[in-house]
Amino acid sequence: MYVAVKGGEAAIDNAHRLLADRRRGDRSVPALTLDQIAEQLALGVDRVMSEGSLYDRRLAALAIKQARGDLIEAIFLVRAYRTTLPRFGCSEPVDTSAMMVERRISACYKDLPGGQLLGPTFDYTHRLLDEELDGDAEVEPGHQRADAHEPVSRIADILGGEGLIEEDLEQSPLEEPGDINQTPMEFPLSRAMRLQSLSRGDEGFLLALGYSTQRGYARSHPFAGEIRIGEVEVEVFSPELGFAVPVGRVQLTECQMVNQFKGSAKAAPQFTRGYGLVFGQSERKAMAMALCDRALRAEELGEDIVAPPQDQEFVISHCDNVQATGFVEHLKLPHYVDFQAELGLVRAMRAEHAERQAESLPDMKEAAE
Amino acid sequence: MNAPTYNFAYLDEQTKRMIRRAILKAVAIPGYQVPFASREMPMPYGWGTGGVQVTAAILGPDDVLKVIDQGADDTTNAVSIRKFFQRVAGVETTTSTPEATIIQTRHRIPELPLHEGQILVYQVPIPEPLRFLESRETETRKMHALEEYGLMHVKLYEDIARNGHIATTYAYPVKVEGRYVMDPSPTPKFDNPKMHMSAALQLFGAGREKRIYALPPHTEVISLDFEDHPFEVQRFDKPCALCGAENVYLDEVVLDDRGGRMFVCSDTDHCETRRQSLPLEGRVGGEAAGVGSSKTSATSIFDAVVHAEGTPPGRTSSGHPPLKGEGSR
Numbered sequence A: 001m002y003v004a005v006k007g008g009e010a011a012i013d014n015a016h017r018l019l020a021d022r023r024r025g026d027r028s029v030p031a032l033t034l035d036q037i038a039e040q041l042a043l044g045v046d047r048v049m050s051e052g053s054l055y056d057r058r059l060a061a062l063a064i065k066q067a068r069g070d071l072i073e074a075i076f077l078v079r080a081y082r083t084t085l086p087r088f089g090c091s092e093p094v095d096t097s098a099m100m101v102e103r104r105i106s107a108c109y110k111d112l113p114g115g116q117l118l119g120p121t122f123d124y125t126h127r128l129l130d131e132e133l134d135g136d137a138e139v140e141p142g143h144q145r146a147d148a149h150e151p152v153s154r155i156a157d158i159l160g161g162e163g164l165i166e167e168d169l170e171q172s173p174l175e176e177p178g179d180i181n182q183t184p185m186e187f188p189l190s191r192a193m194r195l196q197s198l199s200r201g202d203e204g205f206l207l208a209l210g211y212s213t214q215r216g217y218a219r220s221h222p223f224a225g226e227i228r229i230g231e232v233e234v235e236v237f238s239p240e241l242g243f244a245v246p247v248g249r250v251q252l253t254e255c256q257m258v259n260q261f262k263g264s265a266k267a268a269p270q271f272t273r274g275y276g277l278v279f280g281q282s283e284r285k286a287m288a289m290a291l292c293d294r295a296l297r298a299e300e301l302g303e304d305i306v307a308p309p310q311d312q313e314f315v316i317s318h319c320d321n322v323q324a325t326g327f328v329e330h331l332k333l334p335h336y337v338d339f340q341a342e343l344g345l346v347r348a349m350r351a352e353h354a355e356r357q358a359e360s361l362p363d364m365k366e367a368a369e
Numbered sequence B: 001m002n003a004p005t006y007n008f009a010y011l012d013e014q015t016k017r018m019i020r021r022a023i024l025k026a027v028a029i030p031g032y033q034v035p036f037a038s039r040e041m042p043m044p045y046g047w048g049t050g051g052v053q054v055t056a057a058i059l060g061p062d063d064v065l066k067v068i069d070q071g072a073d074d075t076t077n078a079v080s081i082r083k084f085f086q087r088v089a090g091v092e093t094t095t096s097t098p099e100a101t102i103i104q105t106r107h108r109i110p111e112l113p114l115h116e117g118q119i120l121v122y123q124v125p126i127p128e129p130l131r132f133l134e135s136r137e138t139e140t141r142k143m144h145a146l147e148e149y150g151l152m153h154v155k156l157y158e159d160i161a162r163n164g165h166i167a168t169t170y171a172y173p174v175k176v177e178g179r180y181v182m183d184p185s186p187t188p189k190f191d192n193p194k195m196h197m198s199a200a201l202q203l204f205g206a207g208r209e210k211r212i213y214a215l216p217p218h219t220e221v222i223s224l225d226f227e228d229h230p231f232e233v234q235r236f237d238k239p240c241a242l243c244g245a246e247n248v249y250l251d252e253v254v255l256d257d258r259g260g261r262m263f264v265c266s267d268t269d270h271c272e273t274r275r276q277s278l279p280l281e282g283r284v285g286g287e288a289a290g291v292g293s294s295k296t297s298a299t300s301i302f303d304a305v306v307h308a309e310g311t312p313p314g315r316t317s318s319g320h321p322p323l324k325g326e327g328s329r
Helices: A002-024 A034-040 A042-052 A057-066 A071-082 A155-160 A191-199 A203-214 A283-296 A312-318 A321-332 A336-368 B013-028 B049-058 B076-089 B137-145 B150-163 B189-195 B268-277 B301-308
Strands: A100-105 A222-238 A243-259 A272-279 B064-069 B102-106 B119-123 B174-176 B180-182 B201-206 B211-215 B221-223 B250-254 B261-265
Touching (some): A002 B076, A042 A272, A057 A071, A155 A222, A155 A243, A191 A283, A203 A283, A203 A321, A243 A283, A336 B250, B013 B049, B049 B076, B049 B119, B049 B211, B064 B076
Parallel strands (some): B102 B119
Antiparallel strands (some): A100 A222, B174 B180, B174 B221
C-alpha cells in the first residue's frame, strides 16, 4: 500500500496549500500588515504575548496573521517558537511600584496617593456599534499629563501600616523562583510556580473559575484593591559589572485583589491578597488570575477545600489552553484501531444479551400465562 | 527577525540531555513514570509530542526512522511526524519494520517481532493506568509507591461481575517485572503480549502529562487478569482480505451502506511485505488488488477492495464480523 503513503503526503500538502489560500482570502483586498495588527488589534496581540509567554509584539502579530485571527492557534505558534530560544537566565524582580502607570484604579478607596487614573478603558463606554469605524475618520490624540509623574504607592503599602493586610513576601536571595518550563510539574506546586502557570493560563478558563468564586464556590469576598497598567524596566544582573543593568521595558497589567479573611487556626484575621500579573494590557485576565490565586491559597491559609478553584491539581492541570486544545482536538486523529477493539466487544456483548433475552423469553411468557 | 534555525532534530542539546536523563532513569526502573520537563513542540499536544520528544532525544544521524499511526505508515499524522524528522534531522526514513532502528508509534505494535537494537517509541496520551480510578496525581503516585493496586483489580473484577468478562479492549493494564502497573498506551490488548520479553527497547513519552517510562529489552510484561478469567486477546475469525495473514490485528473497512465490510491488516507494512512475497496465484484479489501490477499508481485500498469482490475470502457482505467457520481459507 505504498501508493497510499504517497496519497497521504499529497493530501497534507494540498490541505496546507488550501489553508494558505483561505488565510489570504480575497486577493483584491489588501493584505494585513503586522504593524496594522500590532497597532489596531493590540489587545489581541497582548493576549498572545501573555499566554504565549513571549514578550514580542511583532512575533505575536505575525502569529495572529498566520493563525487567521485564531488567538489560541497564535498562542501555540508563539509557544512552539519560544521553546527553541536559548535561556539566558532570570531577570531581577520587576518593581511595579516604579511603574510608569497609564491606568491605575482602586475600588477600595475614593482617592489614594497617586490618584485614580482611568487610562484607556472600555469600562464607561456605551457598547453601541460605531459605524464611523467603517471608514478611517480622523481620531483625536489623547490628552497627555503635563505635570511631573507622582509616585503611585501600592495598596499593600497603604494598608500594610496597621498590619491589616498580609505583607509582601520577601524572596530569599538564595531561593530561585523556579521555572515551569524547566522543571516537570509535580504537585503540590509552590505559589511561584502556580502564578507562572496562571499567568499564561487561558483567559476564558480562569475567568470562569474566578467567576465561580464570586458565586459561592470557594467564596473569598474580593475587592479590587488595585489594578495598574504601565511599563516597567526589566533588569538583569551582570556578573561582569557586579550590578543589574536594564535590558528593556515591558508593559504589564497587575492586579492586587484584597480578600476578607476571618482568620483560621493558622492565621490571624486580616486582609489577604490574590495576585495577578500578565504581559500587556489585559485587565480581565489579571483580575481572574488574582481570584484564582487567592482561591488556590486555601491550604496555606487553613481554609476548607470545597470547590474546584481551590484545587491546584484541577486548576493548574487544566488552565493551559495549548495543552487543552491539543488534547481535545486530538480526537480528530484516527482512533480506528481502538474503535475496532470496542466494536468487537460491543458486538460480543450484544450477542450475549440477545442470547439471554431469548432464553428468558419463554419463561416470561409462561409466567404471563 | 532572523529566520529561525533549528538544532538537529529540533530540540536544543540541553533539552535532549534532560530527556535522556529521564529515559535512563525510566530504563533503570521499568514501568515507573519519570516526570520530565516536557517542551512545547511545533505539533499540538495530543498529536504525539511525548513520542516526538523521545525520538528527538535519541535520534542520531545514522538512524533509520519509521513512523506509524494505527499500524499504518500512511495515516496523516504518521506522514506529518515522518516529514517533521526528515525536515529537522534529515534522517533516512522507511516504512519497513525490520529496517528501522527507531519506530515511533501510535496505538499499535508492528506484527513482525522486533529485533535487538531496535527502539519502539510510543506516543502516550494518559500515562497513568490508575487515572480513571483516581483523578489525583498526588494520590496515584502514592498508590504506585505503596504498590497499592487493589483498586485496579476491583475494577477488573467488577467488569467480570457485570459482563462476564473484562471489558477493557485497549490500554489494557500490565504489570512490569512484578512491580509497577503500567499503561501500555492505547494499543489494543491484542498487542500486549508483544511487549513481553521483547528484544527491542520500548520507550513511552507523554508530552502533555510530562512523563516518560520504559521497558528495557527482555522485560517481563504481564497483562492483569484472574486465574479463572485469564487474559485473552482479540481474535479475528477471518484472515486479512488482502494478504491472507492470520493472527494479526485487522481493520474493518466499510464497503457500502448496505452492511458490506471487509477486514484488512492494520499493519500496512506487514500486509505489503506479505503480498509482495506471495506467489501471484496465492494473493487474494490477485493482480487487481494492486500488487504485482506495474501500473499501481491509481490503486487505493478501495479499488483493491472493489476488485476483490467475488473472491470469497476477500469479503463479507453480511454486515457482521466473519463468524467462526464461515468461509475459511
